[in-house]
Amino acid sequence: MLPVQDADRVEQLWHELWDFSYRYGDQGILMMALSGLDLALWDLLGKRLGVPVAQLLGGPVHSKLPAYASLPPLRSVERVLAETDRALTHGFHAVKLHEVDVEMVRMVRDGLGPDIEIMVDVNGHFDPVDAIAAGRELESCDITWFEEPVRPMRDHHAIGRVNDAVDIDIAAGENEYTLQDFNRLLGTGAIRYLQPEITKIGGLTPAKRISALAELYNVALCPHNFRLGPSLNASIHWGLSCPVGRWIEIPWLPQDRHFPTGVPVPELKDGKVALPEGAGFGETVKDGQTD
Numbered sequence: 001m002l003p004v005q006d007a008d009r010v011e012q013l014w015h016e017l018w019d020f021s022y023r024y025g026d027q028g029i030l031m032m033a034l035s036g037l038d039l040a041l042w043d044l045l046g047k048r049l050g051v052p053v054a055q056l057l058g059g060p061v062h063s064k065l066p067a068y069a070s071l072p073p074l075r076s077v078e079r080v081l082a083e084t085d086r087a088l089t090h091g092f093h094a095v096k097l098h099e100v101d102v103e104m105v106r107m108v109r110d111g112l113g114p115d116i117e118i119m120v121d122v123n124g125h126f127d128p129v130d131a132i133a134a135g136r137e138l139e140s141c142d143i144t145w146f147e148e149p150v151r152p153m154r155d156h157h158a159i160g161r162v163n164d165a166v167d168i169d170i171a172a173g174e175n176e177y178t179l180q181d182f183n184r185l186l187g188t189g190a191i192r193y194l195q196p197e198i199t200k201i202g203g204l205t206p207a208k209r210i211s212a213l214a215e216l217y218n219v220a221l222c223p224h225n226f227r228l229g230p231s232l233n234a235s236i237h238w239g240l241s242c243p244v245g246r247w248i249e250i251p252w253l254p255q256d257r258h259f260p261t262g263v264p265v266p267e268l269k270d271g272k273v274a275l276p277e278g279a280g281f282g283e284t285v286k287d288g289q290t291d
């Protein structure tokens with residue numbers, strides 16, 4: 001049982017909780033729980049001081065960042081094009097597909113034309129040989145990145161093999177947890193787009209150090225996130241405050257599906273998202289709904 005602590009000492013609390021929990025594991029549900037506590041403390045600190053969390057990080061480096069609509073797996077060109085059309089109407093200029101069929105990606109590219117950026121995330125669908133084959137076929141589809149090409153997704157050696165063999169930028173990182181994990185992943189030299197998830201890595205306190213690591217390795221920080229509300233807001237504060245922040249992921253569910261919170265998709269201008277309004281990580285409660 002930990003004694004009552006001063007909630008303003010976020011860095012110290014993170015380390016105390018980390019030391020307390022480390023022997024039980026530095027990944028998975030423990031780190032996700034620590035992430036929730038850490039993000040709540042940052043939000044509380046900002047709200048107490050009446051400033052956005054980004055201000056506590058030295059202020060935003062970017063006034064806006066491009067955001068992409070992250071579609072769930074739809075397994076149908078028609079559905080992907082229909083949902084992309086809705087996302088473009090909302091203001092997005094880029095979409096991420098969770099599709100593993102290269103021909104489908106090609107048909108989506110043909111349907112969208114050359115002006116919309118497309119990312120392809122296969123969530124570790126392939127073994128290294130098949131990932132290389134798929135990557136080579138994707139080279140002609142004009143995609144922004146090929147995400148988590150191999151299973152297991154943390155097989156850094158295999159990610160390096162894919163990157164060496166294909167002429168497409170690789171994105172990964174959403175299944176890494178510790179600073180040491182990210183150092184090992186980046187040490188492969190295979191990653192151009194780094195995708196830590198702020199609700200897995202332990203929150204904003206370690207995120208600050210991962211920002212520095214991304215800067216050191218000269219890669220683009222693109223926070224991974226597939227929820228609306230607090231985790232997206234925290235990701236926006238992080239990305240906008242990071243010198244190498246590059247893309248913000250915003251989930252885009254089909255018209256008939258909603259997250260339980262009911263929090264709306266942020267407004268975009270010219271395909272870009274700005275800092276949420278309000279102190280802390282900003283407000284995520286709308287019309288009496290709770291998050």
Ligand SMILES: [Mg+2]
Nearest residue numbers: 121147148174
């Ligand atoms: Mg992904």
